[in-house]
Structure formats: C-alpha cells, structure tokens
Amino acid sequence: MSTVSMTVNGKAVSADVEDRTLLVDYIREHLRLTGTHVGCDTSQCGTCVVHVDGKAVKSCTMLAAAAEGAEVTTIEGVANGDLHPMQRAFNDNHGLQCGFCTPGMIMSGIDMVNRYKAEGRELDETAIRHELEGNICRCTGYHNIVKSIAQAASEM
C-alpha cells in the first residue's frame, strides 16, 4: 500500500491504495468519478482517456502511483459552468449514440485540438480521423464524431 496524492479536476485528493492500482480504478472506485469508462481494459478502445499534466493518456494503462503529484482532468472536470465547446459540439452534431465511448472521445478531442493549435497545424478531417486511432466507437461509424471535433476545433 502507498499513499497517492494528486490533483483531480482542480481538487487535491489523496488515498491509500495498493501499488498495483490502475489510475482508472483510482478515479472510478476511490474518487467515484465514473464518467471515465473501462471498455476493453487492453489499451485499445480509449474510453478511459483522461488528461495527465495536460496530455491525453489511457488511464487503464497507467498506475495510480505513477500519477503521484500530477494534475489530472477527467470528463467531469471539462465543463466550466456551461458545457465545454467539445461537449456542446457532440450534442449539436449527434456525435454519439449509446454514449459509452463519448467521455474518451471528448477527452481525446480536446487533447488533439489543443496540440494542433499549440503547434500551429491545421486539424482537418484526415488529421482528426488519424488522431482518433486510439478511440473506438461501435455505434456511430465516426462521421458525426469527426464533425463534432471539427466544429469544436473552430470554436476553441
């Protein structure tokens, strides 16, 4: 057991956890923030994506202990009063059906828009599809997800 401390959605949190605890289990089971999902548990589907120190990572493939001292943002932390532009864009464009992949899609979407803006690169449709390599959706066929991210990219 180790004491793990980090900042999650702006709040300092701390808990005693087994060293093998995955970050996603810490977020879901200890903090009860269940918006971050576990789809495949094999690092492929992307429903568990959160931001660690501003970068999208798969929280099922990182130990909670490795996030000691980090700033973590989950889907619960992106809205600031109103919905985040990425959330609103998914709403506007019907970018989801069952919704299971949506938290990961939104966290990956925000990450890619931030990165492309910082690097001064254009996030066109081809780039969005390439960037979504690690996020699987079994309902939508991706078209409306791509449209949602493109809309948010023009608003963020």
Next chain:
Amino acid sequence: MHSLNYHKASNASEAARLLSGTEDGKFLAGGQTLIPAMKTRLAAPSDLVDVSGAAELRGINVSGREVTIGAATTHAEVAANGELRNVCPSICDMAANIGDPAVRHRGTIGGSIANNDPAADYPAAMLALGATIKTVSREIAADDFFVGLFETALYDDELITSIGFTAPAAGAYAKFPNPASRYAMCGVFVAKGDGGVRVGVTGAGADGAFRAGDFEAALDGEFSAEALDGLSVRAEEMLSDIHGDGVYRANLVSVMARRAVAAAN
C-alpha cells in the same frame, strides 16, 4: 494484475540500486506494453522501478548531425521535436505513427527497444540509423543489440540510458499496419548515411528486426526504388501467422522498401 511494490527512481543509479534490492523487479518506463502484459499475467514482476520521471533519462539533444535521445523520451516528444525534425525527419514521422496519441504520450523509445517486440517500429529505425544504445554500463551497436523475438543483448537489470546516432543525409520509414491492431505487418526504414545505405526491417522477420543486406548493396549503387527491382528477402525467413504467410510478408518487405526509398528521395 498480481500485487507488486512500486518504486520511483529519480535517476539511473538510483533505479539500479532500487532494482537490485528486489526479488524479481522490472524497470517501468511508459508501461504501454508492460502494464497490459501484467494485466493478462504474461508478466508478473514482484516490483516495478519507475524510471519515467528521471530527468537525466529524458530529452533530445541535437548537435550538428549528432543526435542523442534519452531512453525515457516519449514517442510524442520524438515526433514533435523541431530540432530533431530539422536533421532527421524520418524518425519523427515514424514516431508520430506508433500506436495512438495517448500511447505516444506515455510510451518511450527505451522501453520499445528493450522490449524488442518483433512488430515494434523503433528496432527498424535503430538498425537503419546505425544507432548506438547506451546503458548504465556500456555502449551496444544496434547490429548487436536485437538478438531475437523479445530478446536483446541487455543483461538482466541493465538499464538503457540513451540512444545516439548520426542523422543520415536522407531517410524514410514505410509501414504496412495490420488493419486491426495497427502493429506493423512490415515496416522498412531506409537511411542513406556517410557509411552507405542501411535498410532496417521490422514486423516481417521470423527472428525479429533485421537488415536487408542485398537491398543495401543495390541501393549503394543507385539510391532509387528501381534499384530494388528483382530483389526480395527469403520467404522462409519471414514470420508466418494468421495475419500473413512468409511469401506475403516477403513481398511486403519489397514493396515497403520501394516506398521508403521513394519517400526518402
């Protein structure tokens, strides 16, 4: 995942000391292969010594054409480094296509080559670039480093600290990803350096990454895709599995090599 003890190292010597005190410990870098392997219990180390936060193992240094990449540098950092792109864009482009964005934010160059997955991208680049793998105790040429499937010349508990190479005058990587896993069914890295052309192949060889010697000789004569006409690797030395047999993979090696040479020109 079995229970384990987690340790965080702030530098290479502390990492070595922490690991030496464990029963069956392993170094943890980005964990993008090791943690999935532990979840399926293919790996069950008693301890993990996390080196991802060790500042001396991170970062990219470019001095003229000499490049040094710290072992704990992530794929995303390699892909986005402007100085490195100026002298060796091929390795940046290769890193930008490993896994997916979230994996690239965690996965490291040192972790990739230490694992030596036969379908990993970096081993082909290390062979083609004639890289030197530096560890806590010695320097190993890439040609001597990759021994077989998931096997390297590293001793047990030997930590990679950095990778060094001279940027080639031209180079490119062409990859044929498996449509489902996106791992390389075949990836060919071609580099035209001062010592001649080197061709590193991953994903296809039955013994892991290898150099295509016949291709190199032909490209030394003329650095064009046409120079490879009529050349192929031996199908019986290629991987044969449900994704493709040896003949199919041997053909992929020829096609990817041509694409890489065309892209490098």
